[in-house]
Each structure stands twice: as C-alpha cells, then as structure tokens.
Amino acid sequence: QKEVEQDPGPLSVPEGAIVSLNCTYSNSAFQYFMWYRQYSRKGPELLMYTYSSGNKEDGRFTAQVDKSSKYISLFIRDSQPSDSATYLCAMSSYSGNTPLVFGKGTRLSVIA
Amino acid sequence: GAVVSQHPSRVICKSGTSVKIECRSLDFQATTMFWYRQFPKQSLMLMATSNEGSKATYEQGVEKDKFLINHASLTLSTLTVTSAHPEDSSFYICSARDELWSTDTQYFGPGTRLTVL
Numbered sequence: 001q002k003e004v005e006q007d008p009g010p011l012s013v014p015e016g017a018i019v020s021l022n023c024t025y026s027n028s029a030f031q032y033f034m035w036y037r038q039y040s041r042k043g044p045e046l047l048m049y050t051y052s053s054g055n056k057e058d059g060r061f062t063a064q065v066d067k068s069s070k071y072i073s074l075f076i077r078d079s080q081p082s083d084s085a086t087y088l089c090a091m092s093s094y095s096g097n098t099p100l101v102f103g104k105g106t107r108l109s110v111i112a
Numbered sequence: 113g114a115v116v117s118q119h120p121s122r123v124i125c126k127s128g129t130s131v132k133i134e135c136r137s138l139d140f141q142a143t144t145m146f147w148y149r150q151f152p153k154q155s156l157m158l159m160a161t162s163n164e165g166s167k168a169t170y171e172q173g174v175e176k177d178k179f180l181i182n183h184a185s186l187t188l189s190t191l192t193v194t195s196a197h198p199e200d201s202s203f204y205i206c207s208a209r210d211e212l213w214s215t216d217t218q219y220f221g222p223g224t225r226l227t228v229l
Contacts, residue, residue, distance in 0.1 A: 032217065034217055034218075036220070041203070041223070041225070042222060042223060043116075043118070043205045043207075043220035043221050043222045043223045044156070044205070044207075044220045045220070046217060046218075046219060046220075049217050088155070088156070090218075092217075099146055099158055099161060100217075100218055102155060102156055103155075104155045105155050
C-alpha cells in the first residue's frame, strides 16, 4: 500500500460546481497536511496548510483533515476555469529532514 | 507566502555539457531544500534533500556524481547536472522548507525546464 493515495483523475466539472478532492494515507504519524496547486509548466503553489485534524477555510477553498479515518479533502466552491490545474496533497510527520510525502496529483478541468 | 526563486527558468544545452540550476529562498532561511524532477503529466519525483553545510541525501537510483548538489548558505542551493544527455531533459523544481515556529511546509520554486540536445 502506498503511503498516500490520490485519484489522478482527470476530473472535469462545469463552472460554478463544488469540487471535492481527496487523499487517503496510511502513516498515522502524519500531522501536517498541505494542498498544492500546480499549473502546467509551473512549480507547485501552496494553497492550504493544516495541522492535525479539523477544517480550515480560505476564500473558496476548504481543507478538511480526519486523522481517525486517515483522510483529507479539499473543497473548491464556485469553481472557475482558472482553477483548472493539478492538485497535489502532501503530508509530513515533521521528523527532522524527512521530505513531504506527496500524492500523485488530481488533474482538474473546470469547463466554462 | 514565502518566495522561492529558481534560475534559469529554461535552458537548452548540448549533450555532454554541464548545467547549473540555482534555488534561492528570498524571504526566509532554509536549512533544508529539496530537488525534484518532473516528466510531462507525471508527479513530482524527489531526487535529493539538500542540507546547509553538509552533504546532500540522494534518493535511491539518483546518481550523486551526475547530479551535484551544493547548499552553501541558508538561502541558496544549487543543482549541477554534469555531462547532460537527452534523457536528462526534464522539469527540475526545488523547494525550501520553512521551519519557523515549528511549522513544516515547503515552498516551491517556479521550476527550470532543461532540454538537452
């Protein structure tokens, strides 16, 4: 079993839809959870950062972490064509120099 | 958020030459930086962890003599692709770890597209 599982998509939705992106993980030591957005031919951009369980909201984006289920989600409300990108989940146990563990990324297309 | 720059953004070189890519954290100090490569429509692949003042830690299968990493200061890490060949053509991305206040997140540079002819 991979440490982090993420459906690669592609996911195609109409403009204005609510998008739900998810990752599951197996390592219970993870306590920092992040979502990155990557446009084509660009470096990933940090969208949301969450520590431990709970919800975090920033504008149209909401990140949820359920550590008991080892499941994290990113919701995008009122999706826009400019949201079309690849979304990567990442997580860390913060043990010194251990790198972040990334999901494979989900490709999202928002159709106008 | 924190800013990480990379230079150059794009480089085309002949087979057999060496290419140096710089990664800088502009508004924070990073004792740890990471180097990734990414092929088209594929996920990030971690190449190595760069530690300021010490040797880099390479992932399995990454040749340390081919991909030289130097992290000489808290804001600069360099990746040198030595004797580049067409199969080294890829998108190289660095990230810097922001360790302030016991948080743990990484900020990525914009990437460097390397094309070896």
